[in-house]
Amino acid sequence: MAMNEGDNYTQFHSHNQAYAGMEMYIGQYRVESWMLTQAIITCVVAFLVWHVLKYSRIKGPIVWPVFGTTPQFLWNLPRMHDWTTDMLVKFDGTYTSIAPKCTCLTAVATCRPENLEYVLKTNFANYPKGRSFTYPSHDLLGQGIFNTDHELWKMQRKTASLEFSTRTLRDLMVKSNRSSVGQRLLPVLADVAKKRIPIDFQDLFLRYTFDNICMVGFGVDPGCLAPGLPTVPFAQAFDLATEGTLTRMVVPEIFWRITRALGWGMEGRLAKAISTIDKFAADVITERRRELNMLKTLNATEYPCDLLSRFMQTTDHEGNPYTDRFLRDVTTNFILAGRDTTAIALSWFFYLITQNPAVEEKILNEIREILQSRRQSGGVGEPDDDDAGRTTQEASLSFEELKQLHYLHAALSESMRLYPSVPIDNKDVTADDFLPDGTFVRKGTRLMYSIYSMGRMESIWGKDCLEYKPERWLRNGVFTPESPFKYAVFNAGPRLCLGKELAYLQMKSVASAILRNYHVKLVPEHKVEYKLSLTLFMKYGLHVTLHPRVTVAY
Numbered sequence: 001m002a003m004n005e006g007d008n009y010t011q012f013h014s015h016n017q018a019y020a021g022m023e024m025y026i027g028q029y030r031v032e033s034w035m036l037t038q039a040i041i042t043c044v045v046a047f048l049v050w051h052v053l054k055y056s057r058i059k060g061p062i063v064w065p066v067f068g069t070t071p072q073f074l075w076n077l078p079r080m081h082d083w084t085t086d087m088l089v090k091f092d093g094t095y096t097s098i099a100p101k102c103t104c105l106t107a108v109a110t111c112r113p114e115n116l117e118y119v120l121k122t123n124f125a126n127y128p129k130g131r132s133f134t135y136p137s138h139d140l141l142g143q144g145i146f147n148t149d150h151e152l153w154k155m156q157r158k159t160a161s162l163e164f165s166t167r168t169l170r171d172l173m174v175k176s177n178r179s180s181v182g183q184r185l186l187p188v189l190a191d192v193a194k195k196r197i198p199i200d201f202q203d204l205f206l207r208y209t210f211d212n213i214c215m216v217g218f219g220v221d222p223g224c225l226a227p228g229l230p231t232v233p234f235a236q237a238f239d240l241a242t243e244g245t246l247t248r249m250v251v252p253e254i255f256w257r258i259t260r261a262l263g264w265g266m267e268g269r270l271a272k273a274i275s276t277i278d279k280f281a282a283d284v285i286t287e288r289r290r291e292l293n294m295l296k297t298l299n300a301t302e303y304p305c306d307l308l309s310r311f312m313q314t315t316d317h318e319g320n321p322y323t324d325r326f327l328r329d330v331t332t333n334f335i336l337a338g339r340d341t342t343a344i345a346l347s348w349f350f351y352l353i354t355q356n357p358a359v360e361e362k363i364l365n366e367i368r369e370i371l372q373s374r375r376q377s378g379g380v381g382e383p384d385d386d387d388a389g390r391t392t393q394e395a396s397l398s399f400e401e402l403k404q405l406h407y408l409h410a411a412l413s414e415s416m417r418l419y420p421s422v423p424i425d426n427k428d429v430t431a432d433d434f435l436p437d438g439t440f441v442r443k444g445t446r447l448m449y450s451i452y453s454m455g456r457m458e459s460i461w462g463k464d465c466l467e468y469k470p471e472r473w474l475r476n477g478v479f480t481p482e483s484p485f486k487y488a489v490f491n492a493g494p495r496l497c498l499g500k501e502l503a504y505l506q507m508k509s510v511a512s513a514i515l516r517n518y519h520v521k522l523v524p525e526h527k528v529e530y531k532l533s534l535t536l537f538m539k540y541g542l543h544v545t546l547h548p549r550v551t552v553a554y
């Protein structure tokens with residue numbers, strides 16, 4: 001058979017490869033393999049030199065070629081907040097982390113108060129929540145206060161701030177809180193103590209705050225804290241929806257968008273949970289509209305004063321009534337903002353109390369003093385109209401009495417310093433900028449501030465920063481707040497938490513009611529550690545036993 005030119009070439013080429021193994025062709029050029037090896041080595045070395053030169057000046061954890069800081073991040077994932085703290089201590093309060101684009105991990109992390117003041121107040125407009133937060137949260141939070149920026153946020157903030165400063169809403173908060181403690185929480189605890197069984201305080205507090213915030217937000221009691229601690233579909237749907245939304249924030253966007261389109265896995269469950277929430281909200285809104293219309297036709301003088309009813313009775317900046325979708329967003333945002341945060345804060349507080357008996361004793365002394373002065377002034381506590389036969393004196397302290405608990409206020413603030421409910425927060429960076437400490441932040445990346453780390457900085461709190469010391473908050477026995485840029489547990493600047501006062505009210509009411517009645521002990525061997533989430537949940541809950549006090553503090 002005749003051979004053509006191509007066959008000759010192939011034969012020659014394969015012959016050379018087989019016998020010499022030293023050369024190959026790239027297009028028409030003959031390249032010897034040692035040349036190729038040398039070229040590859042040169043490229044790799046050049047890349048490494050370029051990489052080192054580019055990243056060596058950046059203050060932060062080692063940036064590996066291709067993977068950036070992702071390997072350290074993944075390695076330290078279970079102790080992420082402590083690792084972040086170690087890095088922030090090492091790099092003097094601010095570091096830059098570089099990661100591949102698809103991970104969304106490229107960020108400047110800081111815990112310096114002057115940087116926080118700049119980001120959260122001075123140059124607020126440059127650091128919105130941004131798309132990286134609002135887009136994954138949109139299905140659950142819509143255009144509510146928690147999930148918007150700029151004008152839309154401003155308008156809601158204005159209306160909500162007005163509502164939160166009204167006496168009516170405060171009275172509703174006090175009333176629903178007292179009935180939750182007296183009628184729901186204490187009976188459940190009495191039952192548990194009688195049966196001498198352990199109870200998960202984290203689950204209990206989540207139930208309590210859910211009921212409470214729904215009463216304030218919707219004027220509806222979902223009954224999570226009813227005897228037997230039932231499963232409530234709306235609460236369950238809310239849990240699932242929160243978890244699904246958080247998952248979206250840590251997986252690449254393309255992944256969750258595909259699974260959402262296919263209705264698979266967590267996205268499938270999220271869609272169902274959100275439709276349960278939407279239906280619940282739609283039913284409550286329809287019913288409330290009907291009720292308000294009826295009251296109007298009857299020329300009633302008293303109207304329901306939960307947040308939903310208040311928003312329904314006002315109009316937007318153009319004088320139009322709010323749409324059902326907007327009302328749904330307002331209320332779900334408040335539930336999200338106020339439920340987990342307070343329950344988590346209470347859980348860590350009780351954990352610290354089980355470890356610090358001296359603090360527990362001081363809180364009890366303070367409660368005893370308040371009750372003593374109540375007795376001396378002849379007060380018997382205000383009767384609680386929905387407290388089936390009990391008086392507030394037995395069930396919980398009054399609003400004025402709670403305000404006098406300075407040591408308890410300090411003990412709660414101190415536990416949130418060490419275990420803030422929101423351990424880290426992020427902002428998008430709209431334009432290139434420099435932070436006050438000179439760190440450059442690039443447009444399109446993120447700025448992360450670690451509230452957890454701030455509470456553990458010697459430079460902020462002194463050498464005893466890791467100790468649980470409520471006394472650091474007291475001047476002559478009076479609680480003295482710190483700058484919110486140093487203690488950013490409730491955020492700071494224009495987006496300062498709107499529910500701070502309500503949260504303290506709830507926490508002081510629950511903590512004083514429980515501590516007056518029970519000595520709380522951690523179940524031996526129960527592991528307490530945080531879970532990786534946007535809020536500082538305890539991974540295994542807080543399992544405790546309750547021991548009724550022999551000399552009850554009345």
Ligand code: HEM
Pocket residue numbers: 145146157213333334337338339341342345420421422425426488489490491494495496497498499500502503
């Ligand atoms: C211990 C309890 C609480 C803690 C630690 C806490 C903490 C925070 C933090 C850190 C933020 C800022 C979040 C961000 O912008 O990324 C925030 C915002 C907010 N909180 Fe709280 N919160 C608590 C309880 C509550 C309660 C009980 C309510 C409502 C009844 C509430 C309502 C809000 C609202 C509406 C915002 C959004 C403010 C805005 O963006 O303008 N919070 N809270």
